[in-house]
Amino acid sequence: MEFLSYLLQQCINGLQLGSVYALIALGYTMVYGVLRLINFAHGDIFMLGAFTGFFLITKFHLPIYLVFILTMLTTGFVGYLIEKIAYKPLRGAPRISLLITAVGVSLFIEYLFSMNALFTPNYIGFPRVFSVVTYDFPLFSITNIQLVIFTITSVSLILLYLLIYKTKYGRAMRAVSFDHETASLMGINIDWIISFTFFTGASLAGIGGILYGIAYPQINVFMGIMPGIKSFIAAVLGGIGIIHGAVIGGLLIGISEVFVSAFISSTFRDGIIFFILLFVLLLKPSGILGKKLEKV
């Protein structure tokens, strides 16, 4: 009984972490779908999301729903800009050039914003948006922060699902991910769809940034690196390019991280996550959900 409750409690901890990973992993997967590019700057967009939320809350004292909407628009716009400035001129270049550019963009964002005139490299306390309430149940307890994270993540996922599978734009995105040329012959504006994909992926990372700030109230310019890498692993684990895969991968990585700490040793945690990446790449490079090569 006690063990069951311990297990459940750790599961909830894992889901909390996994939800944020899932939100970031979606951006990786969507961009990969349309461009075959691992956008390494995605973790930094996540960081910008946390900082945008921080400024909107502390400087403008906006209500929290407005903070979410404005942050989504801001990070989405940043994602759009990155694509226009850094990746678009390389359309048609070898994929390795794009990949190196992505690493460059990531470093550029980190070190630009770590300047003292901008965000500084210091740790900054994220404000508490609401006070923490813990609800105790017979087998587990859950905080209102965890509930907020689960709710916002699920709502975003449902909206994203509707966007991709029920709208004209979603259909265009899926078409682009199959074949750029054929899609453009069907009258789809490829550039527009790619920009739109970056925008959507980046706004999800923005939500992830705020949720992260709320759950772990300390932010700094380099906070995006580790979650970025882990979400990338999550996307690969689920099958890169597959929307459901990113979600499943994110939750799995979150839960396995917590379980390694809980049952093996907290020292091995990151090691085992990277081991999972190696394992997936060796045995099933297309990921859990990847059959042949299904896209977006």
Next chain:
Amino acid sequence: MKKRAYVNRIPLMICVLLMVFICPLNSYSKDKIKLGLITPLTGDVKTFGESSKNGFLLALEEYTPKGRYTIEPVIADDRNDPTEGANAALKLITQDRVIAISGPLTSKVAIPVSEIANKNRIPMITGSATNPKVTVHDGNRKPYIFRACFIDPFQGSIAATFALKELKLKTAAIVYDVGNDYSKGLAEFFKSTFSKGGTVVGYESYQKDDVDFSAIITKISSKKPDVIFLPDYYNKVALIARQIREKGLKSLMMGGDGWDSPELIKIAGDALSGCYFTNHYSPERKDPVTETFIKKYRGKHGVIPDALAALSYDATMILLRGLDSIKTPSQEELVRFLSAMKNYKGVTGNITFDKNGDAIKSVALLKIEGGRVRYVTTINP
């Protein structure tokens, strides 16, 4: 052609003439010496860096009117990053040619920097790096390195003894940063002393960039320890402490000198209320040297100096005292002076370096209460 070459040389000749005139003038004033400070002015322990810089500059300011030399400060930011610190040390030593180094502040930076300083024969006094490896490496004393504070085996055992004897606690859990020499060392020393009288029920580690401690905390809370020892710097401690209270764990928390920052209570809120930590000094210490220092510091910066400011002030003052006491400003003589120095009256207590270059000093035990840090007791070695 000939005429032109002559014209070209005019500025050079003016320079030479100027130098001839200026040089004798200069020789009437004091000799110039560069003194280095390596400290984290940005990054995760930035308040430490600011305090120690204030302490350093205050020491120079007091020295200037009466001192033998004109001291030119060279201040470098290490971001609390060992690589940055090592780069800063190399720059200070090879480019700026400092006579000695005050700092670095944290053990994880002080250890690599001490290797560099020792190899280049530059005396270094760290104000607050408490890990034993700063002055001694694999049993070998680094002769150019000194410290103005106590070391972690002492600090850790005092904390553990206090928890066992005074607070009568039976079980302890320790949560530490596995990549940080300071945190790891202090955790080990606390563990070895505590397990002599009580039981250590949890010994968990995390990494520098971790922010999610829920798995560790859930694991510990099933063991219900009386005390949780958090040997890390204030930023991380505040984050962990908040998550511990949010998970409904009521255990007492204890820590070391890394807690000493006004940011700690600001970030942690009331999560740390009633918790204890060991420190180098308390501003409530009754001593004329301490009182004048606090008055001056307060007049300048408007706040009561923390231990980092006091230690950096002491370390710098000792170096300056050394420079004035020796005949010529040479590194070897400075080291000889420091090794022989007895009972220097510092702000944080009397300082004599032992055979390892470590100061033998007492530990102040402090308690967080009502959003303030209060002095509890002093424990002598």
